[in-house]
Amino acid sequence: MSIIKDVTTDAFETEVLKSQIPVLVDFHAVWCGPCKASAPALEDAAREFEGEIAFVKVDVDQEPAIAKTYEVQGVPTFIIMKDGQPVERFQGLVSRGRLASVLEPFAGADQ
Amino acid sequence: MTADRAFGDNAKRQALIADVRAKGPIYTAWLTRASIEGDISSISDDYGLHPALARLLPALGAFGEFDDALPFWEALLEAIPTGADTGRLARETLLLAWTHPTYGQSKAVAQSEVSEACEEIVALVRRSIEAPVDKRAWRAARAKLASVRGKEEGSEKLVDMMLSLAWDLDQAPGAAQDVIVAWTSLIDGEADASDEDRFSEEEEQAFRATMDRINEEAMQGLMDGQGDGDIRYDDFLAEVDRHWAADPVAYALKTRSLARRARCNARVAQWRTSVQADLVGRAKALPSEPKRSGAEAEPLSEQMHI
Numbered sequence: 496m497s498i499i500k501d502v503t504t505d506a507f508e509t510e511v512l513k514s515q516i517p518v519l520v521d522f523h524a525v526w527c528g529p530c531k532a533s534a535p536a537l538e539d540a541a542r543e544f545e546g547e548i549a550f551v552k553v554d555v556d557q558e559p560a561i562a563k564t565y566e567v568q569g570v571p572t573f574i575i576m577k578d579g580q581p582v583e584r585f586q587g588l589v590s591r592g593r594l595a596s597v598l599e600p601f602a603g604a605d606q
Numbered sequence: 607m608t609a610d611r612a613f614g615d616n617a618k619r620q621a622l623i624a625d626v627r628a629k630g631p632i633y634t635a636w637l638t639r640a641s642i643e644g645d646i647s648s649i650s651d652d653y654g655l656h657p658a659l660a661r662l663l664p665a666l667g668a669f670g671e672f673d674d675a676l677p678f679w680e681a682l683l684e685a686i687p688t689g690a691d692t693g694r695l696a697r698e699t700l701l702l703a704w705t706h707p708t709y710g711q712s713k714a715v716a717q718s719e720v721s722e723a724c725e726e727i728v729a730l731v732r733r734s735i736e737a738p739v740d741k742r743a744w745r746a747a748r749a750k751l752a753s754v755r756g757k758e759e760g761s762e763k764l765v766d767m768m769l770s771l772a773w774d775l776d777q778a779p780g781a782a783q784d785v786i787v788a789w790t791s792l793i794d795g796e797a798d799a800s801d802e803d804r805f806s807e808e809e810e811q812a813f814r815a816t817m818d819r820i821n822e823e824a825m826q827g828l829m830d831g832q833g834d835g836d837i838r839y840d841d842f843l844a845e846v847d848r849h850w851a852a853d854p855v856a857y858a859l860k861t862r863s864l865a866r867r868a869r870c871n872a873r874v875a876q877w878r879t880s881v882q883a884d885l886v887g888r889a890k891a892l893p894s895e896p897k898r899s900g901a902e903a904e905p906l907s908e909q910m911h912i
Contacts, residue, residue: 531643539778543745590784592770599752 657779658696665786685889723751
């Protein structure tokens, strides 16, 4: 059972744009191999950064409007949103090391 | 430090080896690329292998894509004593990514803030072999390395590997796979960079441009010839080969590229063989779980409740 929930276009504003903490948005597709291969690392990172960084998924086939807004050209694409704005983006299969490297600067300072 | 104890009894071990040898259903789900996105918890639940070792082994066998992997997996499963703590084995093997006398990446980093941060991670992994390490300690070590990444040019891939090493393997066993995959990539990169016949910058650009053009032309040619029908992968490859063969200059580059790739693959295979042998040796040296007095080793399902 994934701890990272899929968000719809309707929920995107509440879950992402108005989030009080940074949000990692995982743009994925059900047919995408690298998306599935990245999922376990994302789950581990979501547990590790719980309360500091929120994690959500957007299925680009189900929610094309969000993907279009953020000019997602391929999957997986990851965008870190802070105060409603994209502040970092990266693509492709991710490891836990890569996630730690990218996310640490956005995590809480009390760790 | 975990409660995972290998196999439970020899019959289980032999059943697992038989499946691997026959490339049976456990092998397919566990030791091939299917494992990357699949649930392999049964390897730990049913056979008592630590989840980190279960995740490490497919990657160290190149996901079964080369012939040398089957004998390695068999030898390892034979070597692990019944009841052994294989979490130790996983952690010791991952440490080699930094400490291996020939292939360890410590030699690739100059003394610097980056190497110091890496050494702190290595110290934590060593500690974790004997006792659990607090989550905050892992986090602090990762944060320190992440904060200095970029201070040593060309070390990004190494830093990513070391950041993958800095996870509690009881909580995030998939990190073991990340480390091995990253180490493989670093070894491959070293082999490529030191190859006897590297392309010049111009040759590299020409080769890539030609490859893109030929792929596009081959696809277009097949689409023109077959209309809306599905294009078979084999047909596409044959068409691509035909295009390369028609251009002697490009074909010469492709031939050199294939030869270079073969040499790199051979060097990666040498690395893999060396680490596999080290792992088997360490497995043989593992102590078995002490048996309780007056009783044979209990089935794993009962041990797991200890």
